[in-house]
Amino acid sequence: MKRTFSLAVMGTLALALAGCDWMPGKPLRSEEIVAPMAVTNFLTLYNRNCAGCHGIDGNIAGSFSLNDPTYLAFVPRETLRKIIVHGVPNTLMPAFSLEQGGPMTDEQIKILMDGIEGWKEPPGLVSLPPYSAPPGNAAAGKPLYETYVTALRARNGDAMFGDNFMANAAFLGLSSDQHLRTLLTIGRPELGIPNYLEAIPDRPLGDQDLDDMVAWLISQRKNEFGQPLSPTPPAPVALPAPAASSTSTQVTPDE
């Protein structure tokens, strides 16, 4: 009895002294708390800063999914970077770089960019329309848009058409021209809004069609409340104001 006890004591001591390298309580360097601006893990950065509006993995969100390969193929890398750094004035996309009052350092934005690029897939056979283009002919866009909506309705039922779909004053007032163009071009496949090739059965939309539809939607904008048609830019000095009202909200380079 005595011997068993002393053995147990010795054993415990030996464990306590020698075994510490594998003790579960031993803190690991990898568990050290990293200051938010020193985080270098892509997914941590993405989940903290982007996932709320752009979704991740199975989660879809209010704005475009950044893990949609079509979207990534559509947006030029440099444009995407500038959007992240400066945000898009007059829209809901905030600036994320430190100089613009955001939470991320330049290195972190680079890590984020590289990670998002990693979601890219080799482009399919189809070459996408250019990311931005001036609006086309509104009159030609009207019937096209109506066909587009009819096709979508036939496809998805009525659920998403309550507010006149895209031809809704508030929606148009809040959406930049680029947003309309992007939505028409790549759609939101995860929500059942197909891209420009599949939107209207047997009639893939061409570059000109897209320009015309955007033009028609722009012509439907109203200014019911006399306010600027989209919110005031969050950081007016950070960036020259986007070119005269309604051409494109592609970000102007400033560096």
Added chain:
Amino acid sequence: MSDSSNQPEKCACEGAPKANRRDFLLKVGFGLNALAGAMIGIPIIGYALSSFVQKYPLKKISLGPVSKFPEGTTRLASYHNPYSRKWDGDTAEIPCWVRHIEAEKFQVFAINCTHLGCPVRWFEESKLFMCPCHGGVYYQDGAHASGPPPRRLYDYECWVEDGELFLKGGILPTLADPKV
């Protein structure tokens, strides 16, 4: 040593006058110790309470050129605490929120929530300061919006001099002393 140890016996047989002297000596002993105690104690208490008594006047501190703070924005800035020591490390840098309203109009807010001093964070999109501790919320001009804070954010006195933003600061603002 041997003298004093012999004394009691002597005293005992020689009677009252000696006893009086001993009482007197005891009183002197007490008195001297009280005096010595006070003399050694007062400076010790003075040392321990020095920060209780001392006044800490606000100091003029630069936050750097105005161009660091674009008009219409609210940005985090920090200054070196004028009362800091060499060994303060990171705690010597004190953060504050700078709101550039227009031209030379600025507001500088202390980082500390007026409820219990936690660091408030600015949210550009909703134009609110939020506190992570007990949910105090303030509007962009520092006014109390919701939650437990008893008053608006603490304001620094600030002004622009030759294109440089200055403030008066250096102490932790609390409800007892809200002028930062």
Added chain:
Amino acid sequence: MTEIFRNICLWVDDRLHVSKLFAATAGHHVPKSSGSWFYVFGSMTLLCFMIQVVTGTLLAFVYVPSGSQAYETLMYLSFQQPLGWYLRGLHFWGSNFMVGIMCLHMTQVFLFGAYKYPREVTWISGCILMIITLGLAFTGQVMRFDEDAYWGLGIGAAIMGRVPFIGEQLVHLMLGGPIISSDTLSRFFSLHVFILPGSLIALVSLHLRMVLTKGINEYPKPGQLVRKETYEKEYAAIIKKEGVPFFPKAISKDLVASAVLIFVVMFCAAYFGPKMPNGLADPTQIDTLPRPDFYFLWIFAVAALLPDYTETFILLVSGPVILTILFALPFINATGEKSWRRRPVAVMTVIVIYVVLGILTYLGHTSPWSPHMDAWSSVPTERSRVVNRTPLELQGLVLLQNKQCRNCHAIDGIGGHRGPDLMDVGARLNAPQLTRQIVQGGGNMPAYGNKLVPYEIDALVAYMVSLRPPGVPAARMSTVPGVPPKQTIDSAVLPEAHKGR
């Protein structure tokens, strides 16, 4: 050989009076009934303190209480110093157990009426020991000079700053200067390693001295009342009749409990490890969620839940009031029934205190009143809350994220919990009500009127109206008479933007 050894022992005993001291202390007679499992908590608390003294002294070999180096030396202790992490673990868990077992000890003493005549001084010294122990716990968490420690000091200073007349001076006294700095850490270090442990040792001496002079409480029997006139005689009779020397007759359960305690502390230290510092105490790093250690979470919760007009009063007055009650207890309630079986009020008090502290600690842990600071940019939305939405409603969802609504409002439980969950808001509020709430705020919500343009409000409201459990219609307009119930009300009276759903 044995003769020489014996002689040495006798010589030592003759010069140092060891055996007399032993007989008068460890050998003192206690009622046999006190050798109970309920009586082990006091010695366990003391043992915790001894663990703390040893491990703390050793940690001070490495730790540097300086604003610029404390964090670095903690990292060195945790990662490089051989067994540094284990010592830190022992010290951390030792402190947790010390606070916890101290509470058990106090509860037992209260329920067994041990504070009653003639053990008032034992109780009062115990109460001061409790304050010192909590003081050690608070100053100890400052030693882990991290974000929580820094902002914890800020919270302490903010409470001090509410003291009338001398608030400012008290803040400066506490901080050792005008602002939280290395001087603050140094004085908390001094408190933690010299002043408080020194006072604790002195008071433990008094506490134990009282156990010797007035005796340990006999195991109370229901119906056996304490009377000042007769108690001491009765106690002497008990000791005479069934008294046993504490050592070796009554100590066995204490010994077992102590060993178990050491094993448990060792296990926790080895298995769960120390609490790691939560990021460098860099005040400019404001992306932080300051939280106190476990045992102060209830105070954190109280600070959040008090109505603002009572807050200063309660924060400042409750401490002295509670202490006065504790100190006065043995005088107010000096005699009478000791057994908890006949003291329902005492039992209820204990239950209420534990339930309240438990709930407050849980609330402090979950802190539903705190905004979820990253929610707006990080929390996902459940798939069914996104699909089948119009483009306007999708813009509303993006706005809901962008304007930081999610920091305070969860959807399906994901997000902040300061405000109501929005998962069924469309069934509770109709569009004008939602608009009014957003624009004017109220009910602890900031007003968003001047932060949103009308179209943004339209989009937000459109999305929120769509947030309903499946099959539940949108909240109806209460002020529009004569609209047939079958028709969806909002499409009848709302502007174009809201029609349809």
